[in-house]
Amino acid sequence: MKRVLPWLVPIAILLAWxxxxxxxxxxxxxxPAPSAVAGAFWRAARSGELxxxxxxxxxxxxxxxxxxxxxxxxLGMLNGLSSLSETxxxxxxxxxxxxxxxxxxxxxxxxxxxxxxxxxxxxxxxxFFPIYVNTQxxxxxxxxxxxxxxxxxxxxxxxxxxRVVLPGALPSIFVGLRYGLGIMWLTxxxxxxxxxxxGIGFMAMNAREFMMVDVVVLSILVYAALGxxxxxxxxxxxxxxxxxxxxxxxx
Amino acid sequence: MSIDVIDRVSTPDLRVSVTGAEVKLQGVTKSFGDHxxxxxxxxxxxxxxxxxxxGRSGCGKSTLLRLVAGLDAPTSGSIALxxxxxxxxxxxxxxxxxxxxxxxQRVAANVAVGLTHAHDRQSQRDQAAVALREVGxxxxxxxxxxxxxxxxKQRVALARALVSHPRLLLLDEPLGALDALTRIExxxxxxxxxxxxxxxxxxxxxxxxxxxxLADRILLLDDGxxxxxxxxxxxxxxxxxxxxxxxxxxxxxxxxxxR
Numbered sequence: 001m002k003r004v005l006p007w008l009v010p011i012a013i014l015l016a017w018x019x020x021x022x023x024x025x026x027x028x029x030x031x032p033a034p035s036a037v038a039g040a041f042w043r044a045a046r047s048g049e050l051x052x053x054x055x056x057x058x059x060x061x062x063x064x065x066x067x068x069x070x071x072x073x074x075l076g077m078l079n080g081l082s083s084l085s086e087t088x089x090x091x092x093x094x095x096x097x098x099x100x101x102x103x104x105x106x107x108x109x110x111x112x113x114x115x116x117x118x119x120x121x122x123x124x125x126x127x128f129f130p131i132y133v134n135t136q137x138x139x140x141x142x143x144x145x146x147x148x149x150x151x152x153x154x155x156x157x158x159x160x161x162x163r164v165v166l167p168g169a170l171p172s173i174f175v176g177l178r179y180g181l182g183i184m185w186l187t188x189x190x191x192x193x194x195x196x197x198x199g200i201g202f203m204a205m206n207a208r209e210f211m212m213v214d215v216v217v218l219s220i221l222v223y224a225a226l227g228x229x230x231x232x233x234x235x236x237x238x239x240x241x242x243x244x245x246x247x248x249x250x251x
Numbered sequence: 252m253s254i255d256v257i258d259r260v261s262t263p264d265l266r267v268s269v270t271g272a273e274v275k276l277q278g279v280t281k282s283f284g285d286h287x288x289x290x291x292x293x294x295x296x297x298x299x300x301x302x303x304x305x306g307r308s309g310c311g312k313s314t315l316l317r318l319v320a321g322l323d324a325p326t327s328g329s330i331a332l333x334x335x336x337x338x339x340x341x342x343x344x345x346x347x348x349x350x351x352x353x354x355x356q357r358v359a360a361n362v363a364v365g366l367t368h369a370h371d372r373q374s375q376r377d378q379a380a381v382a383l384r385e386v387g388x389x390x391x392x393x394x395x396x397x398x399x400x401x402x403x404k405q406r407v408a409l410a411r412a413l414v415s416h417p418r419l420l421l422l423d424e425p426l427g428a429l430d431a432l433t434r435i436e437x438x439x440x441x442x443x444x445x446x447x448x449x450x451x452x453x454x455x456x457x458x459x460x461x462x463x464x465l466a467d468r469i470l471l472l473d474d475g476x477x478x479x480x481x482x483x484x485x486x487x488x489x490x491x492x493x494x495x496x497x498x499x500x501x502x503x504x505x506x507x508x509x510r
Contacts, residue, residue, distance in 0.1 A: 148322065167356075170355075243395075244395050
């Protein structure tokens with residue numbers, strides 16, 4: 001019963017939506033019926049167009065994520081561990097952090113045109129900060145008592161990092177990871193909607209030109225599904241890696 | 252002959268008893284900025300002796316222990332273990348007031364932290380299991396620290412300290428955070444392993460009756476210097492409320508409270 005309950009409201013909404021469309025209460029050019037969206041899905045899936053576009057979008061998203069997240073993780077670790085590195089770079093990074101990365105779109109278009117680099121750059125920039133801030137915070141909040149214990153028990157710097165610092169920072173890093181994934185899709189949606197010749201955002205904008213509202217709605221739903229999928233994967237990873245932590249083990 | 256040697260190396264006796272280390276401090280001082288925490292400590296501890304250091308908060312007893320553990324260097328003076336002033340890190344093990352277990356590692360891996368320099372995984376596991384049995388936690392190898400009680404965590408911490416067969420065990424108020432009954436059990440456990448293994452033990456405590464129960468010798472530290480050096484020559488195991496023990500306890504408490 002508990003497993004069914006969360007689905008009741010979405011199903012009711014879907015049914016009401018379908019009924020509203022069937023009886024003409026909702027106009028098809030405002031919001032197409034769920035059955036029409038399902039039809040659009042079926043056509044796009046059969047022609048392969050949907051899968052190609054998902055592949056292109058996901059490729060951009062994860063490449064940007066890997067670049068931005070990788071740099072953010074490395075700098076976060078460095079600045080968490082070394083006060084010299086932090087003094088050198090942290091205040092600069094905090095200044096840059098206060099610029100909304102989407103505000104850079106005109107500049108990015110000037111630099112990269114509307115090619116792939118522009119979108120990947122924006123995604124990387126958006127993902128960088130949550131990963132950076134949370135990694136640094138995670139390293140900082142590792143229990144100093146545990147570090148002292150490690151040193152007293154003769155751990156080398158490498159062992160100390162792998163057995164104490166990294167696992168201690170992991171819960172915070174996961175917060176950054178999930179936050180970063182959200183920003184990743186958001187940035188990609190904006191970037192693809194503004195300029196693209198492939199991908200889910202392009203599919204939506206292209207359909208808009210031909211007034212194919214069902215495809216537009218389908219694109220939005222695909223974005224939602226991709227975002228949910230990425231978040232669920234991160235949560236699964238979190239539960240597996242943080243099984244030692246009673247806070248995560250029970251969720 | 253050579254085969255015999257190889258054989259002994261590959262199947263070591265896991266229940267090792269050791270000879271305790273001799274500890275010698277000469278003119279040890281420690282200052283933090285202008286604040287002198289220890290002012291010229293001279294101290295000789297015989298191999299296998301159980302020494303308790305008592306004193307008020309801030310008398311420098313924990314600082315002294317950290318110097319002997321090698322976590323800090325003295326401002327002046329020398330500390331020698333068996334006449335060696337360096338290279339004795341692995342001979343010494345330290346137990347803290349908090350268990351300081353790594354919450355992300357299971358109990359066995361936490362005990363194996365004491366074997367940082369051994370690389371054979373199987374032998375690490377075997378030795379961890381033996382050490383856990385010694386502290387009465389056999390079979391809890393795969394538990395997470397978060398499911399253990401405070402007393403059990405301190406037992407794991409004791410196993411971690413003992414697993415490498417140290418010749419000097421330092422205990423920094425190891426039972427301070429435990430409830431009264433668990434404390435008594437832990438005191439008995441520490442006394443038992445000390446008697447079995449024969450290492451030198453130095454415990455810092457603010458509990459004078461605990462010091463009298465455990466130690467061969469009690470040092471009273473006040474304002475960075477040894478004020479009282481009391482031998483406790485009572486048969487073991489010592490009963491609580493014993494008249495002679497109470498007399499020693501009273502003498503030390505009087506001095507602490509400056510009556």
